[in-house]
Amino acid sequence: MPVVARSGLNRMRTHASRRLAENLRPHELYMKLTSLEIERARRITERDATLGRLSIINDRIEDLERQKEDVLEKIDAINSSEVIAAAPSVKSARRNHLSY
Numbered sequence: 817m818p819v820v821a822r823s824g825l826n827r828m829r830t831h832a833s834r835r836l837a838e839n840l841r842p843h844e845l846y847m848k849l850t851s852l853e854i855e856r857a858r859r860i861t862e863r864d865a866t867l868g869r870l871s872i873i874n875d876r877i878e879d880l881e882r883q884k885e886d887v888l889e890k891i892d893a894i895n896s897s898e899v900i901a902a903a904p905s906v907k908s909a910r911r912n913h914l915s916y
Contacts, residue, residue: 840848
């Protein structure tokens with residue numbers, strides 16, 4: 817019994833490969849032009865939306881950086897006040913008879 821090759825999508829014959837752009841009728845060329853313009857408009861809208869989201873993300877990143885700097889300044893202020901409070905004063909050194 818002979819082996820029959822299976823037919824699939826990769827073996828399907830179509831007429832699309834036979835129709836080149838120079839063989840298209842004028843109305844088909846206008847339809848092609850219209851579809852290209854529609855895709856272009858869709859891509860422009862997509863790009864604008866993406867740029868808008870990117871702007872929002874960049875604004876939030878800047879806000880986070882400002883908040884981070886505020887927290888770091890507060891930490892530095894707390895640390896510097898603790899160092900000053902922990903240092904012995906001259907009066908307490910005399911009272912405890914500390915010599916340097």
